[in-house]
Amino acid sequence: MPEVCKYINLIAAIGLFASWLFPFYIQQPFLWIFFVSYILDICLTKRYADFHWTKDKLVFVVFIAFFFIVPVCQLFLGNGFSEHFFKSAIEKHLPFLAFGIIGLLGLNPAIKLRYIGYTMVFISCCCILYLLFCKIGINTFIHAENKSIMFRDARVLYLTHHMKANLFFNISLLFSFYIIIRRSILLPARILTGILTLPIIYILLITEGRTGFVTAIILLGSFFIYLLWKFNYKILFVGIPCIMAGAVFFTMHHERISSTFDDPRMVQWNIGMEMVHEHPMGYGAQQGRVIYADKVFASDLDLTWFTTELPDPEDRYLLHPHNEFLEATINYGIIGGLIFLSIFLIPLLTTQKERAFYVTLFLFIVGTQFFFDVFDNVPSLSLAMGLCLWMRCPWID
Secondary structure (H helix, E strand, O other): OHHHHHHHHHHHHHHHHHHOOOOHHHHHHHHHHHHHHHHHHHHHHOHHHHOOOOHHHHHHHHHHHHHHHHHHHHHHOOOOOOOHHHHHHHHHHHHHHHHHHHHHHOOOOOOOHHHHHHHHHHHHHHHHHHHHHHHHOHHHHHOOOOHHHHHHHHHHHHOOOHHHHHHHHHHHHHHHHHHHHOOOOOHHHHHHHHHHHHHHHHHHHHOOOHHHHHHHHHHHHHHHHHHHHHHOHHHHHHHHHHHHHHHHHHHHOOOOHHHHHHOOHHHHHHHHHHHHHHOOOOOHHHHHHHHHHHHHHOOOOOOHHHHHHOOOHHHHHHOOOOOHHHHHHHHHHHHHHHHHHHHHHHHHHHOOHHHHHHHHHHHHHHHHHHHHOOOOOOOHHHHHHHHHHHHHOOOOO
16 A cells, blocks of 8 residues: 555656646646645655654745745734635645645655656657647748747647746756766666757747746756866866857847846836835735735836736736745735745755755746746746755655
8 A cells, every 4th residue: 555655646746747837727636646645655654753854854844934924924914814815825835835844754755856857858848849840830930930929829829828838848957957967867768858858948049038048048058067067177167158158149139138127027026125115024915915906006007918908907906026035025024035035045055965956956947937927827836846856855766
């Protein structure tokens, strides 16, 4: 029975990472199977009895604190527990409670990073090729003047928006690096992974999403610097300037980079920072979103696009500051903002040395996304489960 639970839990974990690119109803069965099988596995094997404290577990204590700050803040501010936005916030924070506990007690040892890596690279490649060959048509795509817009339209229609897709692709890219570099993995598997990664790199380099594009450029640059350092660190003196020059060249030729500094997000961030200044202890999950939306509509920001797409007056409360660090501070005060920020800082100081390169890059990928978006669009599961995997999965295959 323990062996059965262990492998069911492994399959569910693979399914979780493979499915969060798609609608939630596809992911939901894997969530239930994963957590039920984990509870059964840890009870049957009594792994909880082997608990011992290590400094890299501190971040999982912060995970749990970040979950409980939602009801604590709601209680402290005297708000009710039945409002829509409170329930929504609890749901978004649940992965931090779940994987905080799992990070402390230990993952199923059958879960390997390379299994998740193979799955994510394969799913990313299949989605890209499906859109290119089955929905756009490869000949049409090859001869298109603006391939970026053509792929964007197909991706939005048949898959998802650019923030979620590019996050998935960039995390797949990181897993691909992990597989390709590790000599303990069979060479054919590493070569095949490299081949499947090529479409992912291409799509990230032509994406209209600035965050996903810049993240991919920095990931590729970090990968080449790492390879140079492993091969001969003396080459770095020549290699780093060349890689940086190439990264700047590609970045400056992205058609949307020039519009970064007049982005509407600047106005939205200013409104959010004013709210923090006015109420540093936070507004709560309910009032934070409502007050923020009202202030945005009272500003000079052009919201024609929003009211056209979402004409119901209640839709205005879907607005958010496009920065999870800022939204956490608006809702839960400076303390809440610092707790969320510490999720990204503590692992840099506590993670094991051999994991540090990948943990740092993973936090960079997700942290960059959250700097421009929030849990409404970027799944909290991607941060909670991803960090748990990179920090707690067995490192030696």
